[in-house]
Amino acid sequence: xxxxxxxxxxxxxxxxxxxxxxxxxxxxxxxxxxxxxxxxxxxxxxxxxxxxxxxxxxxxxxxxxxxxxxxxxxxxxxxxxxxxxxxxxxxxxxxxxxxxxxxxxxxxxxxxxxxxxxxxxxxxxxxxxxxxxxxxxxxxxxxxxxxxxxxxxxxxxxxxxxxxxxxxxxxxxxxxxxxxxxxxxxxxxxxxxxxxxxxxxxxxxxxxxxxxxxxxxxxxxxxxxxxxxxxxxxxxxxxxxxxxxxxxxxxx
Amino acid sequence: xxxxxxxxxxxxxxxxxxxxxxxxxxxxxxxxxxxxxxxxxxxxxxxxxxxxxxxxxxxxxxxxxxxxxxxxxxxxxxxxxxxxxxxxxxxxxxxxxxxxxxxxxxxxxxxxxxxxxxxxxxxxxxxxxxxxxxxxxxxxxxxxxxxxxxxxxxxxxxxxxxxxxxxxxxxxxxxxxxxxxxxxxxxxxxxxxxxxxxxxxxxxxxxxxxxxxxxxxxxxxxxxxxxxxxxxxxxxxxxxxxxxxxxxxxxxxxxxxxxxxxxxxxxxxxxxxxxxxxxxxxxxxxxxxxxxxxxxxxxxxxxxx
Numbered sequence: 001x002x003x004x005x006x007x008x009x010x011x012x013x014x015x016x017x018x019x020x021x022x023x024x025x026x027x028x029x030x031x032x033x034x035x036x037x038x039x040x041x042x043x044x045x046x047x048x049x050x051x052x053x054x055x056x057x058x059x060x061x062x063x064x065x066x067x068x069x070x071x072x073x074x075x076x077x078x079x080x081x082x083x084x085x086x087x088x089x090x091x092x093x094x095x096x097x098x099x100x101x102x103x104x105x106x107x108x109x110x111x112x113x114x115x116x117x118x119x120x121x122x123x124x125x126x127x128x129x130x131x132x133x134x135x136x137x138x139x140x141x142x143x144x145x146x147x148x149x150x151x152x153x154x155x156x157x158x159x160x161x162x163x164x165x166x167x168x169x170x171x172x173x174x175x176x177x178x179x180x181x182x183x184x185x186x187x188x189x190x191x192x193x194x195x196x197x198x199x200x201x202x203x204x205x206x207x208x209x210x211x212x213x214x215x216x217x218x219x220x221x222x223x224x225x226x227x228x229x230x231x232x233x234x235x236x237x238x239x240x241x242x243x244x245x246x247x248x249x250x251x252x
Numbered sequence: 253x254x255x256x257x258x259x260x261x262x263x264x265x266x267x268x269x270x271x272x273x274x275x276x277x278x279x280x281x282x283x284x285x286x287x288x289x290x291x292x293x294x295x296x297x298x299x300x301x302x303x304x305x306x307x308x309x310x311x312x313x314x315x316x317x318x319x320x321x322x323x324x325x326x327x328x329x330x331x332x333x334x335x336x337x338x339x340x341x342x343x344x345x346x347x348x349x350x351x352x353x354x355x356x357x358x359x360x361x362x363x364x365x366x367x368x369x370x371x372x373x374x375x376x377x378x379x380x381x382x383x384x385x386x387x388x389x390x391x392x393x394x395x396x397x398x399x400x401x402x403x404x405x406x407x408x409x410x411x412x413x414x415x416x417x418x419x420x421x422x423x424x425x426x427x428x429x430x431x432x433x434x435x436x437x438x439x440x441x442x443x444x445x446x447x448x449x450x451x452x453x454x455x456x457x458x459x460x461x462x463x464x465x466x467x468x469x470x471x472x473x474x475x476x477x478x479x480x481x482x483x484x485x486x487x488x489x490x491x492x493x494x495x496x497x498x499x500x501x502x503x504x505x506x507x508x509x510x511x512x513x514x515x516x517x518x519x520x521x522x523x524x525x526x527x528x529x530x531x532x533x534x535x536x537x538x539x540x541x542x543x544x545x546x547x548x549x550x551x552x553x554x555x556x557x
Contacts, residue, residue, distance in 0.1 A: 145552030229488025240318025243507035
């Protein structure tokens with residue numbers, strides 16, 4: 001009886017010991033795309049808190065950065081009558097516009113395929129939800145094509161070994177953000193992994209937006225198309241006229 | 253120096269774009285073509301989305317045409333009446349073109365159609381121009397009198413059109429419907445291909461209508477000026493693909509280049525200049541044709557829904 005009582009009293013402590021906590025942070029919660037934007041380096045760092053105070057031997061971290069999802073149409077080219085034209089297409093309901101995963105070790109050694117699929121860790125584990133209802137084979141072909149394209153533009157990437165964990169309690173990851181990054185609100189998910197299972201997770205939000213003049217131009221083009229078009233014509237007329245004037249003066 | 257293009261959504265080397273605009277500007281100053289047939293493919297090759305490349309190079313041609321029109325009108329090199337008819341046709345054509353552009357974009361065939369149009373038109377015009385220039389060059393070398401530009405001044409189908417007008421500058425007495433149709437066609441092509449239409453207008457006016465050579469380049473530039481302006485507006489309203497920063501960079505280069513080109517052309521014999529243009533046009537056509545038949549870099553392309 002006494003044993004049971006002490007066990008019950010210790011239960012919260014035991015549970016707490018089983019679940020460490022993540023305290024994540026990022027170097028920038030707001031990335032501004034201005035005129036000189038050629039990409040950015042995002043630093044994700046944080047601490048792992050163990051209620052027992054003692055960190056276990058093997059601790060692994062995976063950091064997933066995801067951009068806003070969007071519906072897409074993927075087209076496939078084929079050679080028809082000697083030239084390459086789009087002949088087939090597949091719709092996808094929600095494709096992350098940006099996806100990067102940084103891990104401390106190769107993904108295969110880190111988590112079981114099942115866990116990776118559930119948490120969408122790794123580019124091949126993304127759920128892209130094809131919407132055409134074509135055969136599974138065909139959907140897989142289009143998915144591979146889409147992922148390959150995204151990888152090539154740097155919008156999908158896997159950085160193995162980009163996360164370093166110090167003494168089991170501090171981690172940091174440096175993730176490059178390419179210049180072609182789409183705007184929107186991003187999430188940075190950090191997973192603490194032990195023995196192939198996810199034991200803790202935490203999320204931070206990052207906003208990527210055009211700023212200053214770039215933002216002004218983009219919103220003007222979207223919301224005031226008539227004024228924007230007239231401004232573009234005005235600019236070209238003005239520059240053409242100025243050049244004619246300038247060169248006429250040089251000649252005389 | 254890298255600059256971020258807000259509509260295209262990527263960063264480019266500003267110097268490369270300015271130099272590209274300058275090279276195209278020299279051509280436009282020399283030959284009275286807008287140079288869009290070079291800008292658009294080169295921009296696409298550089299990684300700019302095709303819609304943005306087409307829309308922004310139209311804006312650039314407007315600027316490059318201004319100084320040309322000013323210079324030619326001072327020399328009475330613009331037939332404003334003929335130009336007005338061409339502009340009217342071009343405005344209608346660019347509206348219809350905007351509609352077709354949207355339709356093709358939805359069906360996913362816009363890139364193929366643009367490519368095919370380029371190959372067909374540039375190939376045809378390049379060959380026609382090269383033949384004509386070669387004939388003149390040979391004639392001058394053997395000492396024979398140069399053959400006339402147009403063999404037929406009177407074409408039956410043009411003469412059959414009703415209500416004829418007199419175009420004094422051009423030296424024509426024809427129905428305005430014929431130039432209106434020509435304007436319509438170039439307006440259509442301006443929206444679809446991001447070209448000013450000069451490379452169609454100039455040979456069509458010379459070889460089909462028999463417009464007097466004195467006003468051909470000026471009138472073509474005049475038409476291009478208004479039609480590319482209309483096209484910029486159509487693209488701004490429908491595709492939202494006009495990139496002001498990209499157009500501005502191209503403009504800085506091309507307006508300067510146009511002035512240099514108009515100086516250069518006075519030192520080159522006209523038939524040599526036409527031969528050069530023909531060779532450039534043919535090179536672009538061959539490159540585009542190969543591009544259509546080669547296995548593309550990316551079999552898969554994506555489009556936002």
